[in-house]
Amino acid sequence: MTVRTRIAPSPTGYMHIGTLRTVLFDYFLARQGGGQFILRVEDTDQARLVDGALESLLGTFQKLGIDYDEGPVLQADGSIAEKGDCGPYVQSARLSLYKKYADELLADGHAYICFCTKERLDEMRAAQTAAKQTPKYDRRCCALTVDDIASRRTNGETYVVRMKIPEGKVAFDDAIRGRIAFDLSDVDDQVIIKSDGFASYHLAVVVDDHLMRISHVLRGEEWISSTPKQIVLHEMFGWKMPVYAHVPLILNPDKTKLSKRKGDVSVESYLAKGYLPAAILNFIATLGFNPTADREVYTMDELVALFDLTKVNHGGAVMNIEKLDWMNQQYITKLDKDALLAAVTPFTTYDVTEPIMRRAVLVERGRVSRLTEFTERIAPYAEMPPYDASILIWKKSNATDCQMQLSNICNFVTTTSDETFTQIALLETAIKAYIESNGLQNGNVLWPLRVALSSAEKSASPYELLWALGKEESIARITAAITKFDA
């Protein structure tokens, strides 16, 4: 069987972190078996439409580097096209299709027209809730005659179409959790066509999954309880059910479903905070799924090869941001130079193609866990911040010695070859040889040198600083430090 998975987000303007994980699992499943991964957009709620939301969603797929085989595509000129032969892939363009299938259900007696107003429904639910009953539609409109319905429709009364849930039990085999059963007496007569003529989720998803030949439906755990409605719909149409797999929820620190109120829920916000796409992908893919027992970092190819639906955890997972930070740092460290510079560019106003700033980024990369931290870290390389002369003095030394050491090292740096300045290791060797041959103490020389170059008590090593700043700027900074003692 060819695996055809799909993700079906509603276009809200951002990609939920939970959606991303489902995307990843869909992607892994499709890619490991030569299947297809399909993107479908569920925009049947007119009230929630957001301008430019689809473009933004597609843009996020591009930024993450996740490709799909069918669905809407954002083109270079900003317009949206589609690929695949099961289109359209946007539900608002499929209305006539849903209408047709709803009519079929109506004709077969599997659905009925309901004129009940929102007010009546609200009252009914309030009463049921007060009586500690599960809120459910009371089927009053089932009693309507054909003539009643015809006249009320011609009078312009608005109505919805509800599916008529039969009696009995229903069950399915979840690919992650195993068999899950429900009693249909607990299931409400779901609205399948809304009064504005749009299909509701339940009808649209069943029709689309069937028409698009979806073999595996991966979705969040919050959908488990609505699955019986979709099973019933499949039975009414006589269609084969896809395999369902409900992935566990991603949680707030308090273990409730991840929500905007309690933290960042969008992939875009993590991107904006300076997390690398690769780190986000790695981190989210291994939330609730553990490929091997002894490793944390995986490439997408490894994940595709190792992914196994039956190994997906059943319980929800709290996002451990500190671990994401750690993982991001791992990825920043491994980035090749050009990729690092390209990644940092959007996050800083400094020109990282300028030699000193470029080297500053390379030196500071090991001390940064998010891209947004670079600006602050490389600022001292662009302009020497003011500092107090007292911090130049090594704890085991004094001002007189400090000034002398700086003068001497300044002379040494002046006579150091340009060739030596091309590599951190060469600088380190040269400085250490200087200290050794003059019978000096590391601290007496290295501490003031480093502070003179960085202006800070905590910083990169003097060798890294010398390399990043270059000979000329280094000498200028050391000279400035020496004169501080004369003031």
Add this chain to the structure above:
RNA sequence: GGCUCCAUCGUCUAAUGGUUAGGACACGGGCUUUUCAAGCCUGUAACGGGGGUUCGACUCCCCCUGGAGUCACCA
């Protein structure tokens, strides 16, 4: 409240009847080191409770407890 799902360190997780219950993040200590970071070594820390089944349960079954999700003309 009904229905459904879930349950190993603080967090993410490994273990598929027999382990000193392993790893990662975070935290503590140490090494390295001029400082910071990184790296390396190392420490603290978990099977929710009760019954079964079994020679033997983290692993299988039941109950309890706890947590979560869901009960819309939102998806």
